[in-house]
Amino acid sequence: MNTQLQKQFDKLEAQRAHLLGLISSLSSEQLNAHPEGKWSIAQILSHLISSEQLTVKYVNKKILGIKESPNTGIIEELIMIVVIVSQRLPFLKFKAPRVLAENTTSYQTVEELIKAWDLVRSALKETLVLIHGDELKRKVYKHPVAGKLNIQQGLIFLREHTHHHTPQIKNLLRQK
16 A cells, blocks of 8 residues: 555554544443434444545546546645534534435444454555546545535545544533
8 A cells, every 4th residue: 555545544543543543432322322312322333434435436437437537736736625613613513414314324232343344444445546647646535515526535534524524423421
């Protein structure tokens, strides 16, 4: 794997390990409990897993024609700044894109969540191996609002997306 992609992937894996460590001892009831109108920990993690699954599916399709995909530039760099800021501001709330909501599988146990996340991370890693250094700037990732970005920007978004949802998980854990 390209060293830049490996660094991004390793950061994602460290973040995932941290989250899984927080929930590893939860019962199914604790994992699925939620205040009225709010997501449970299982729903939040299922949402993150589904987001990654859709990312892998889209990127795999786009890398088939990666040589024809245009490169990202300064506009996409500026868009990423806005995306990062939007994910870091706790008072900003977003409705999950319809395609993501429609493709989110519900996992009921910690074991199911771990298995599903292991599978999607393995698929992501296999995909990243296919992208070479001269292809890192190609538009192969599609953010539902920000549009087409390169794979590095896509990985940064996945990390920021998880960062955005981590306080929700921690708040729910404090209520246990």
